Amino acid sequence: MTSGSDPTPTFQPAFGVYVHWPFCLSKCPYCDFNSHVRHAAIDETRFARAFAREIETTAARTGAREVTSIFxxxxxxxxxxxxxVGAVLEAIGRNWTVAADAEVTLEANPTSVEATRFAGYRAAGVNRVSLGVQALDDTSLKMLGRLHSAKEALEAVAIARRTFDRYSFDLIYARPGQTPADWVDELALAIKEAAEHLSLYQLTIEEGTPFFGLHAAGKLSTPDEALARALYDVTQDxxxxxxxxxxxxxxxxxxxxECRHNLVYWRGQEYAGIGPGAHGRLDLEGHRHATATERxxxxxxxxxxxSGHGLISDDVLTSEERADEFLLMGLRLAEGIDPLRYTALAGRKLDPGRIALLCEEGAIAVEADGRLRVTQSGFPVLDAVVADLAA
Structure with missing residues (x-):
């Protein structure tokens, strides 16, 4: 974060740039992200110019920044x-200083066609790839609406391993019909292939998605609370x-x-959002701005x-809003939060009585250095823990 924008910085300064490419070959039935299917060819040259223009406009607002991560x-x-991709990265480099060791991540589908581009992305400046594998069996992949097979995914992972310094992939668990034993076997294979980083998400039914309608109609069953918790515990173990x-x-x-870019979000640091539907958090003249662009x-x-940008909202967060956001994001991390930083942001302390009660229930712990973190028992009920602390 920039000097003067954070009253009690805990970590080294960081500034991330998020760039949103909104197009997909198909819309997955569980996905509520800002993604769009277009059957006509996308004018990439025109979009690259627009990305560069919005980057230039954003940089004119922020002034000098050293970019530590790009996603x-x-x-x-x-x-x-x-x-x-190269044109976008060049535009970022023209308008801000990019740290020599900056993490540059690109999300990719693990199809054979897209894997052939990996060498080109590496040459363009990408040094980390995140693959949307989602499952390692073909039945589940079909159910999830994915266009690749498990074999194709593992081949793409192997190409990523040879091409990039760092790579990761995603899996979705708590899928219909999945048992803890199935998940143990799938997870063991994933860990063997993943090497250093995995993102493991419980399937959630999001309003507005095809899965939401199927679930409401009783045509899609998801694990009950006890089974979902068992699958979560298996994941951790x-x-x-x-x-x-x-x-x-x-x-x-x-x-x-760890993904350094995502740590920027979770630690409440500063990042620019570029592209359709991108969100940002910028520190400008001593105020935290929450930005969002046209979807x-x-x-x-x-x-x-x-006009040089796609902004549709640019809100100055109040101290209370910023503190709540810091709490919500920071408690997702195993390292937890520094309560003194919350106090500096909110102008009030977290309630000692609520902290004591949540500690007694085993949902949170207070470390010797004063940091407050959510326990493994507390993570499955994280939303309730955050709501209790923020009240």
Whole structure:
């Protein structure tokens, strides 16, 4: 974070840039992200110019920053040509200083077609790839609406391993019909292939998705609370045994292999949001700004071409809003939060009585250095813990 913007900085300054590529080949039935299917060819040159324009406009607002991480998310960024990725990264480098050791991540589908582009992404400046594997059996992949097979996914992981210094992949668990024994076997294979980082998400039924309608109609069953908890416990136990402890509620890594860009979000640091539907948190003249851009790709494009940016909201957060956000994001991390930072942001202390009660219930713990963290028992009920502390 920039000097003067955070009253009690706990970590080294960080500034991330998130770039959203909003297009996918198909819409997965569980996904509520800002992603769009277009059957006509995407004018990548035009979009690359618009990304560069919005980056320039954003940089004019922030002034000098050293970029410590870049994340190209989506949608499916691996549908972009490497030349497009290179143009976006060059625009970031023209407008801000990029740290020599900056983490540059690109999300990719693990299909054979997209894996052929990995060398081009590496040459363009990407040094970390995150693969949306989601499952390692073909029946589950079909149910999840994925377009790759398990064999194709593992082949793409192998190409990523040879191409990039760092890589990760995602899996979704608590799928219909999945048992703890099934998940143990799948997770063991995943850990063998993943090497240093895994993102493991429980399937959630999000309003507005096809799965939501199927679930409401009784045509899609998900694990009950007890089975979901058993699957969560299996996840922690297996990953811990293999040296990939959870550093965040859904993310596991070997020490030093954490996703540095995502840590920017969870630690309440500063990042620019570029592209359709991107969110940002910028520290400007002593205030924290929450920004969001137009979600519809073509409308965003016209906005940027007309005025240099696609912003549809740019709100100054109150002290209370910023403190609540810090609490909500920071307690996702195994390292927890520094309550003194909360006090500095909110202008009030967390309630000692609530902390004592949650400690007694085993949901949180207070470390010797004063940091407050959620326990493994507390993570499955994290939302309730945060709500209790913030009240």
């Amino acid at each position: 190209l998310g989506g949608g499916t960024p691996s549908l972009m040509r490497p030349e497009t 297996v990953c811990d045994r293999h040296g990939l402890a959870a550093y965040e509620i859904s993310n596991h890594a070997r020490p030093g292999a 519809r790709p073509e409308t965003w494009l016209m906005r940027v071409e007309a």
